[in-house]
Amino acid sequence: xxxxxxxVLAIATAVGATLGVSAGAGEASALRDALTERFRVSRIDVxxxxxxxxxVTKGTVLRLRHDGVPANVLRxxxxxxxxxxxxxxxxxxxxxxxxGLHPFAPGVLSLTKGTQIVILDxxxxxxxxxxxxxxxxxxxxxxxxxxxxxxxxxxxxxxDTLQRADVGTVANRIDxxxxxxxG
Numbered sequence: 001x002x003x004x005x006x007x008v009l010a011i012a013t014a015v016g017a018t019l020g021v022s023a024g025a026g027e028a029s030a031l032r033d034a035l036t037e038r039f040r041v042s043r044i045d046v047x048x049x050x051x052x053x054x055x056v057t058k059g060t061v062l063r064l065r066h067d068g069v070p071a072n073v074l075r076x077x078x079x080x081x082x083x084x085x086x087x088x089x090x091x092x093x094x095x096x097x098x099x100g101l102h103p104f105a106p107g108v109l110s111l112t113k114g115t116q117i118v119i120l121d122x123x124x125x126x127x128x129x130x131x132x133x134x135x136x137x138x139x140x141x142x143x144x145x146x147x148x149x150x151x152x153x154x155x156x157x158x159x160d161t162l163q164r165a166d167v168g169t170v171a172n173r174i175d176x177x178x179x180x181x182x183g
Contacts, residue, residue, distance in 0.1 A: 031165040032124040038171060042118035044134055044148075046076035046085045053138070053148035055118055061136055062178040064115045070094060070107025071149030073141060074134065087120075091132055091152035096177055109139060109149045116181055117151070124162065129155045129170055131178075153177065 040059030045051040053074045070092040078085045092107030111117075116136040123130040131153040138146035153174075161169050 028124045028126075028162065028165075031129075031162060031167060031170065032122055034165070034167045035124070035129065035170065036122050038167075039119050039122065039131070039174075041122065042120060042134070044074075044087065044120065046074075046087050048085070052076055052085075053134070055134070055136060058136075059118055061181040062117050062119070062133070063181045064111055064113055064117065065177055065179055066101065067110075067113045069101070069111040069115075069151060070103050070105075071109040071111050071135065071139075071151045072107050073109065074148040074150055089132070089150075091150045093152045093154060095154045095156055096173070097156045101177070107149070107151070109141060109147075111135070111139065111149060111151070115139065115149075117178070120150075127157060127159045127162065129157065129162070129174070131155070131174070 038060070039062070042055050042059040043057040045054045045056045072090050072092045075088040075090055076085045077088055092109075093104040095102040095104065117133040118136055119131050120134050121130075121132040123132075133151050133153060135149045137148075139149050141147045155170070155173050157170065157173070
């Protein structure tokens, strides 16, 4: 039985390599590496109400180029009093296509043009690049208080662009919505 499993895995690996399956993963990884070099990732603190959302490690700071970008309010959870707090990854998701911005659902917040944001994560899929973002400073909430906002930008591309790891095309689309900030 063990030999049969090893044989099937060897055949599957060979067929995958022949069809170029593994090449796509390498190109996605190369594109992700290039994007995270251009858009450096930040880290935030969630270990207590007084510091929740504060940017601890500042990567690239971006400014929104358009009004009305939805965001959800930063939330964190703690399993028990002895465990660390974790960021609840409840991002307002917006899809950016050639024809503009398409929110999946309205966010609790509406970010304005010029709002500064940082990137918490970058993911590259077969036909999209996803940027998970967080406001650099607290923004006004409907309650009148201020809080941090979280948005997932989903930039949709034809799969060939991402398979070629065409960083220039991907970066240009991102730049249409998010400008690298000088400060």
